[in-house]
Amino acid sequence: MKAEDSERRQELLSSAARLFRDVGYARATVRDIAKAVGIQSGSIFYYFRTKEDILVDVMESAMQAFVGAGQRALTEAATPRSKLRELFVGHLKALHGTTDETAVVLSEWRNLSPKSRRRIVKLRDQVDGMWDEVLREAAAAGLVRGDLGLLRLAMLGSLNWSLQWYSPKGSLSIEDLADRFLEFFLPMSKARG
Amino acid sequence: MKAEDSERRQELLSSAARLFRDVGYARATVRDIAKAVGIQSGSIFYYFRTKEDILVDVMESAMQAFVGAGQRALTEAATPRSKLRELFVGHLKALHGTTDETAVVLSEWRNLSPKSRRRIVKLRDQVDGMWDEVLREAAAAGLVRGDLGLLRLAMLGSLNWSLQWYSPKGSLSIEDLADRFLEFFLPMSKARG
DNA sequence: ACGTTAATCAAGCGCTCGCTCGAATTCGTT
DNA sequence: AACGAATTCGAGCGAGCGCTTGATTAACGT
Numbered sequence: 001m002k003a004e005d006s007e008r009r010q011e012l013l014s015s016a017a018r019l020f021r022d023v024g025y026a027r028a029t030v031r032d033i034a035k036a037v038g039i040q041s042g043s044i045f046y047y048f049r050t051k052e053d054i055l056v057d058v059m060e061s062a063m064q065a066f067v068g069a070g071q072r073a074l075t076e077a078a079t080p081r082s083k084l085r086e087l088f089v090g091h092l093k094a095l096h097g098t099t100d101e102t103a104v105v106l107s108e109w110r111n112l113s114p115k116s117r118r119r120i121v122k123l124r125d126q127v128d129g130m131w132d133e134v135l136r137e138a139a140a141a142g143l144v145r146g147d148l149g150l151l152r153l154a155m156l157g158s159l160n161w162s163l164q165w166y167s168p169k170g171s172l173s174i175e176d177l178a179d180r181f182l183e184f185f186l187p188m189s190k191a192r193g
Numbered sequence: 194m195k196a197e198d199s200e201r202r203q204e205l206l207s208s209a210a211r212l213f214r215d216v217g218y219a220r221a222t223v224r225d226i227a228k229a230v231g232i233q234s235g236s237i238f239y240y241f242r243t244k245e246d247i248l249v250d251v252m253e254s255a256m257q258a259f260v261g262a263g264q265r266a267l268t269e270a271a272t273p274r275s276k277l278r279e280l281f282v283g284h285l286k287a288l289h290g291t292t293d294e295t296a297v298v299l300s301e302w303r304n305l306s307p308k309s310r311r312r313i314v315k316l317r318d319q320v321d322g323m324w325d326e327v328l329r330e331a332a333a334a335g336l337v338r339g340d341l342g343l344l345r346l347a348m349l350g351s352l353n354w355s356l357q358w359y360s361p362k363g364s365l366s367i368e369d370l371a372d373r374f375l376e377f378f379l380p381m382s383k384a385r386g
Numbered sequence: 387a388c389g390t391t392a393a394t395c396a397a398g399c400g401c402t403c404g405c406t407c408g409a410a411t412t413c414g415t416t
Numbered sequence: 417a418a419c420g421a422a423t424t425c426g427a428g429c430g431a432g433c434g435c436t437t438g439a440t441t442a443a444c445g446t
Binding site for chain 2: 023024026027107110145146147150151153154155156157158159160161162165177180181183184185187
């Protein structure tokens with residue numbers, strides 16, 4: 001098995017992701033990451049050229065989670081309103097889910113080299129494109145109005161900020177949260193689709 | 194003049210704040226901060242016990258800027274809608290203004306000790322209280338509905354996220370941005386006050 | 387059983403970091 | 417001018433960092 005896609009490598013990635021999320025990229029040392037999977041710190045560099053390479057991998061797959069959530073919303077929902085709802089739910093689930101530590105992609109941009117940053121930005125643009133598509137349909141259906149680019153930024157801001165206060169362990173489910181937020185942004189049209 | 198409130202100390206604080214904002218707390222070294230004001234790195238510790246003390250000071254005065262913005266909005270605006278608008282404008286101005294580097298208070302919580310964190314949280318709660326007060330009035334006037342705590346989180350999320358994309362140098366003024374965002378959250382009631 | 391390659395270890399290099407400290411300098415007061 | 421206090425310097429300590437390297441072990445096809 002090639003080191004590029006070995007099991008150990010995945011193990012390292014997910015341990016690193018959790019550490020990056022919990023204490024931040026700068027404070028998470030390669031020794032910490034190694035200890036989390038039970039190997040010596042030097043062995044990490046058999047799988048990754050640099051510590052930054054680990055971050056790039058983590059952030060890229062985190063962004064991919066958002067892309068996937070968006071694509072699922074677009075294909076599995078029919079009406080503009082339900083597409084928007086699924087976009088909300090999918091985004092929140094990606095943010096607060098347990099599989100990937102997608103939170104890292106929101107807070108560690110600073111530690112990326114310009115070249116790596118461009119790679120991630122491309123994925124982010126893909127996500128933005130899907131939102132804009134759904135928002136255009138929603139606007140055509142009279143659900144929303146105003147500058148749709150600004151609306152997307154407002155919506156994503158609200159959703160992403162949930163990282164600062166929301167816990168899936170609480171009494172508010174992700175679906176409920178998505179519905180409440182959705183009502184803030186389109187209070188008219190109670191049962192339109 | 195006591196070292197507690199000397200001019201040099203203020204100089205250090207504002208230089209440190211800018212560095213924290215630009216490259217993050219972890220990557221901003223005390224040597225960087227010292228060089229920015231033209232002294233040796235060791236001299237910093239004549240004014241601050243630790244590097245973290247600098248961050249605490251920066252974050253505390255940043256939070257104070259938001260408190261001040263909120264108080265101004267509450268006293269200088271009359272109707273619920275205009276209070277909310279001034280809250281939006283004041284918050285955005287504090288975020289993107291040139292006097293304080295308030296952005297630091299949103300991104301560097303992780304580097305605070307539990308004790309320091311509690312100090313800042315207290316100020317944040319004060320800000321939240323003002324928002325809730327305005328939102329209660331807005332709800333009473335029929336401007337908004339739903340869970341007001343969630344609404345506050347949604348609004349502040351939208352505003353705070355602007356840090357990721359908004360630049361005051363662009364064609365969109367802060368007042369315009371505040372108005373557009375406000376319309377997203379209360380599209381009915383065009384001219385209600 | 388052997389040889390080859392993949393995977394891991396153990397040690398440590400070179401560097402930067404926050405911070406210390408005694409000496410030197412500046413400054414206000416008399 | 418002289419003194420004490422406030423301020424700054426300059427050198428460096430000790431620790432932790434990312435990363436390297438040569439040796440060592442594990443895994444596997446033949």
